Amino acid sequence: MRKLFILIGLMITVEIAMAKTTYIPKYTSYIHIVNGNDTIVVADSVSEIELAERSGLFSIRVEHEEVNKEKVKAIKRAKRAVGWMSFSAAMSSVSTSLSSNNLQYYVRSQNTNVAFHLLDLYNNNAIKEQKLNTDVWIDNTSDKEIMINDTERGLMWYVKPRQTLHITPNNPDVQSLRISDINNQNVNYAVIATGNYTLKWEVEWEDSNSWIVSIYKDSYNEYAYDKLDRYRRINKATFVEEDMTIDEYKSFIAEEKRKKKMKK
Structure with a gap:
């Protein structure tokens, strides 16, 4: 029994000693619309993207669940x-x-x-x-009824003018759709690819614009506790990642401390 209490105490001590950690999302969104010889594409790593068909028949929007506190x-x-x-x-x-x-x-x-x-x-x-939720919204932006056919799953929807179809994809998922007016005069083929996950990071710095996290060398994964190799700045709005050397990070922190002193 005494060994049991010692083990519990060690677990609690390790939990307290660990640096601040958080979970940061990785989003993948891709929309591809083909109408005859005309192709339009959008792809990004942000939480929401949208693409509108050129003639104004419909638009497609992908929304990922955001990771709040x-x-x-x-x-x-x-x-x-x-x-x-x-x-x-x-x-x-x-x-x-x-x-x-x-x-x-x-x-x-x-x-x-x-x-x-x-x-x-x-x-x-x-x-x-x-795993985060994902929503796909297909807006009928025209004054005509449209048909949406999932060519992989054999599903069909009719969407009234100025109405919206809501689809909940798997994570990850790729959907192939045929979208047209009910007279099949304006036929579009759309591919929607979505996916997301969250990663645990050791956070060294955080402000309203970004996180700066530790990257370790020769680790099984990038956020394991091993020899410090570099840092990485992750933009909170775009989730674009930019590596920083250890010296660059030290210079950044020194500059932030200098700014803080000047404000006092």
Whole structure:
């Protein structure tokens, strides 16, 4: 029992000692409309993009769920639940191995099985929290009814003038659509590709415009705790990423401190 309390204490100490972390989204959006020999395309890594068909028949808009403070808290809560459930399952396993008779072994082994099943559920919930919702909106911007056909899934929709069709894609997903007026005189083919995920980063600096995060060398992934290699500035509006050397980061921080002193 004493070892158990020591282990819990160490886990809490590690949690407190860790640097500030957050979850930053990665968005992918792509809209491609073809009408005869005419092709228009838009692609970006921002949370919302839109593309309008040239004749004014329709427009397509992709919107990704934004990661606000409440979303970050929800992801962290789900991750903590996985951590404590992993600890609980491991302790149940140890308890089972130390059982002194058959009845104790049976009861504790059942408890262990339940703990590991719960761990799977908590882990799935954590993964789900890190995936963001995506919405596709197709606006009929004309005064005529239009037809929208999902050529991959065999679905058909009729959208009245100045009305909107809402589609919820998978994550990730690619949709192939045929969009036309009801007389098939203006036929368009559209491809919509969407996807997103969130990454956990160690944040060294944050202001209203950007985050600056740590990048580690020779790591299994870029946000693992290993030898510091460089920094990366991520724009909060566009999510464009720009690497900074360690010296550039130090100069940036020194300049920010100088500005802060001047304001006082």
